[in-house]
Amino acid sequence: MQGTHDRNRHRDILARSADSGIDMQAEDHFDAVRSVVTMLCSVSLSAEYVAEAANRSCCEIFDSLGLRSARVGSILQLVYQTTARTIDQVEGHAAYVGRSLAFPDRLNALTVRQRQILALRAICGFGVGDVAIALSGSVEGIRLEQHRALSRLRVEVLSSA
Numbered sequence: 175m176q177g178t179h180d181r182n183r184h185r186d187i188l189a190r191s192a193d194s195g196i197d198m199q200a201e202d203h204f205d206a207v208r209s210v211v212t213m214l215c216s217v218s219l220s221a222e223y224v225a226e227a228a229n230r231s232c233c234e235i236f237d238s239l240g241l242r243s244a245r246v247g248s249i250l251q252l253v254y255q256t257t258a259r260t261i262d263q264v265e266g267h268a269a270y271v272g273r274s275l276a277f278p279d280r281l282n283a284l285t286v287r288q289r290q291i292l293a294l295r296a297i298c299g300f301g302v303g304d305v306a307i308a309l310s311g312s313v314e315g316i317r318l319e320q321h322r323a324l325s326r327l328r329v330e331v332l333s334s335a
Contacts, residue, residue: 207253208232210298214257217293223264231260254294254308280330288323291316 208228215227235256281289287309294300294308306316 204232204236207235207249210253211235211257213298214254214294215261217297218261219264227257227260227264230263231257234260250304250307251310280327280334283326283330284323288319288326291320292323295320 211231212224212228215224215231219227231253235253238252238256281292284292290309291305294305295302300308302313302316302320305311306313309316311319
């Protein structure tokens, strides 16, 4: 239970920082970034690859922050995009082929973006505003896609019952 509390606290630190628009101090947010990156990797990768992918993502994120004066308002987007790119690289590596997490058949009915939205909202616990920042979308667009995804899942569940 403590791990869930820490992940939620770290996610909230990033979200509050993004809302405040203050300059980000990378050292102050390392635990928060690491926690969110690990959650994102855990949603997409098998357990044996999560730590390596999270380490690679964190290194790239903090390298990016050192190369430019990043405003905190873009940190969620930077974290999500960097981690998604790392996950894609791991999944594309020959040693990983055949080891990806299999989505339940019903989730395969959704678009990739709909799965991303549901994963960020339901598994990682992001608010709709945070998901909009992470996926470079609008709050209304994210809500609409989430509604479509849940409606599609409802149809899938009812049709198989």
